Amino acid sequence: MTRNYTVRTKINKPAAEVFRAVVDADLMTKYFTDSVSSGLIAGKEVMWTWDEYGSNPVFVKTVTPNELIEITLDSKNWDKTSEDSYEVLVSMEFEALDERSTMVSISESGWRHDAEGYKGSHDNCGGWQDMLCCLKAFLEYGIDLRK
Numbered sequence: 001m002t003r004n005y006t007v008r009t010k011i012n013k014p015a016a017e018v019f020r021a022v023v024d025a026d027l028m029t030k031y032f033t034d035s036v037s038s039g040l041i042a043g044k045e046v047m048w049t050w051d052e053y054g055s056n057p058v059f060v061k062t063v064t065p066n067e068l069i070e071i072t073l074d075s076k077n078w079d080k081t082s083e084d085s086y087e088v089l090v091s092m093e094f095e096a097l098d099e100r101s102t103m104v105s106i107s108e109s110g111w112r113h114d115a116e117g118y119k120g121s122h123d124n125c126g127g128w129q130d131m132l133c134c135l136k137a138f139l140e141y142g143i144d145l146r147k
Helices: 015-023 115-141
Strands: 003-011 045-050 054-064 068-074 087-098 101-109
Touching (some): 003 115, 015 068, 015 087, 015 115, 087 115
Antiparallel strands (some): 003 101, 045 054, 054 068, 068 087, 087 101
């Protein structure tokens, strides 16, 4: 499946610490969501909630410690498509650059090449870039950019 886009950023923390901040529900609420139903565990559906956006479910497909997380989201459940409902794959890759820094990449694939698909893809692209900026600020400086 062809990627619709990839966003990435370097975080000056070890891969294990960066990975943990994404899979751990308590840590995720310190920079990304307002609440999370659980951590990211393969085979489990997890509900992410934001006060300003509402709740959205993700299904966790793959968790490879310190390397890869794959989740899927439903285009209609995420209010990106009005008629069709289809699965979009989100891949989060963690590359240890050295013992103190990690490159985090987030890609999505599966968006249809129509007006709603392009809009949904672009909306999510901005959301994932925001998540990476918030993750970097939280891990490197201990601040929550959402507040």
